[in-house]
Amino acid sequence: MTEIVQIKMEKLVYGGDCLGRLPDGRAVFVPFVLPGEIVKIEIVDEKQRFARAIPIEIIEESPDRITPRCIHFGECGGCQYQNLDYAKQLKAKEAIVRDQFERIGKFVDPPIKPIVPSPSLWNYRNTVQFQIGKGGELGYIHADGEHLLPIYECHLPQAMINDLWPQIELGADPGLYRLGIRQDTYENLMLILEGEDKTPPEFSLDIPVSAVYTPPEDRLTVLAGDDHLTYEILNRDFQVSARSFFQVNTKMAEKMVRFLLEHIKLEANTRAVELYAGVGLFSAFIAEKVGHLTAIESSGAACHDFAVNLDEFDNVVLYEAEAEEVLPSLNLSPDVLIADPPRSGLAPAVHDAIAALQPEQIIYISCDPATLARDLKKITRKGYRLVSATPFDLFPQTAHVETIVLMSRIDN
Incomplete structure (x- = not known):
């Protein structure tokens, strides 16, 4: 039997839905609606502690609601925020990153910096x-x-x-x-x-x-x-093969590279390690500033591109393997470790290896604030402090957000 209820929505949450409360107090997650709206919803999935629903009718609209540009909005799984002004999208994403750090990471007043907006709100995907x-x-x-x-x-x-x-x-x-x-x-x-x-x-x-x-x-x-x-990123060309990953928002990729170069301590004698190095987007700019760079990447196609893109450097070593296979056997003491893992985050063996290597600085780049917060909680227990977390909006109109986290060893 279909259950229809009327509720008031509370806040946008991780994943793109809006959170409300059912009459029995359970959380209910509803897509394509906004905080403050009074909505008739149809329950489509019920669990003991929460439910999921779809909007049937918006009784009272939020003043923040705008007309979406796309005819498919409300049905397509690609965009979640086309009905929200861009400035409000940014605030929502910043708040979601903070919420994940507080709820999952258990950080009190985490140092979340203002989100870096995309210069293009539409037609940005390469x-x-x-x-x-x-x-x-x-x-x-x-x-x-x-x-x-x-x-x-x-x-x-x-x-x-x-x-x-x-x-x-x-x-x-x-x-x-x-x-x-x-x-x-x-x-x-x-x-x-x-x-x-x-x-x-x-x-x-x-x-x-x-x-x-x-x-x-x-x-x-x-x-x-x-x-x-x-x-082309900051006047440097990158070969990207069909099976290699590359950031989908080129202009925002440039902003991320600039941010890293401004915030990482890189000197002529610095020893750096990069995990999940891809085609060398970050490595190419780091290699020219450090004494030695060790890069690890599991994709054969990406390693081929990496070798082409960093062919000019003789201070770089590339391992084609999973990070958890190589990192524990590295016989070095890195000053800087950069990790840009897939959405699933760091494997347990990678956590153990990072703790053993004890780099002075850790830079964690993540496309998933939930797994990011989970991993940061583990890293801070190994003698590190959270310096800053800066969200980057690589994906306007969607609920996705990239975050760059800076961490330092506590004895520093």
């Missing part, structure tokens, strides 16, 4: 990934997380990506489950086709773009053009 339906239609995952939502417009990708994707016609049963499109600094485009079959599909497009086919657990096939693009 990459986008479409899921592909059985009829060949392009879409994103629906906000319910259960099915594909065909997409007819999207305001987050850069202009050339948005010009290209509506022209793509795959036909029924194309043998693909995902299509990625990237745009680099020099206005080159790449299509990344993903399918289960080892044999690439037939491909033709009357547009000069690069294209690759990447089956899981097998080598990629170049269908057209090159197997990589080139991104």
Whole structure:
């Protein structure tokens, strides 16, 4: 039986939903509504201590509510905040980072710095990934997380990506489950086709773009053009292959690099370690300022790009392996350790190895404030203090937020 209730929403929380309270006192999480709004909701998932619901009718709107730009807002799982003015988005993200530090990390009055805004609120993404339906239609995952939502417009990708994707016609049963499109600094485009079959599909497009086919657990096939693009960050070019990760907001990546260079103590005799080094975005700027840099990265494609991007340096050692495999065996005493792990955060073995190495400074870069707060709680128990945490808004209109944390050994 469908349960409809009317409640007043309280605050935006981690993940993009808004928190309210049911008549029995349980927390209920509702998407696409704002704090202060009185809303009729339908309960869709009930647990003993909380519930999830969808909005049925907004009885009283928040004065902060604005008209979303996209026709898919409210159904698409990509954006959560298009109905909120950008200044209020920033305040919400800053508050969410603080909340995670206090609730999960147990930090009292954590040193959260003002969030760094994005210079572009729309059309900032240099990459986008479409899921592909059985009829060949392009879409994103629906906000319910259960099915594909065909997409007819999207305001987050850069202009050339948005010009290209509506022209793509795959036909029924194309043998693909995902299509990625990237745009680099020099206005080159790449299509990344993903399918289960080892044999690439037939491909033709009357547009000069690069294209690759990447089956899981097998080598990629170049269908057209090159197997990589080139991104410029602070006057330095970075090769990024189809299977390598790169920050989706190029201008904000530059702001993050500048922040690190301004806040990390780097000298000619500094010994630095970088975990999850990727294609060398941070390493390339650190290597020119330190005596020695040890980088660790598990992706073979990213390691290939790293070697190209840092070929000029002879003070850099790169390990292609998981951080938990290499870090415990390193025979060095680093001054600075930088970690930019995946959303899941640091493995237990990495925590133990960091505690054993005892670097003077730790810089933790995270895209997930919950796992970040969890990891920082563990690190501070090993003799470190939290110096600052600065959120960066790499993802306007969404609930996602990047954070750079500076930590120092207590004896310093």
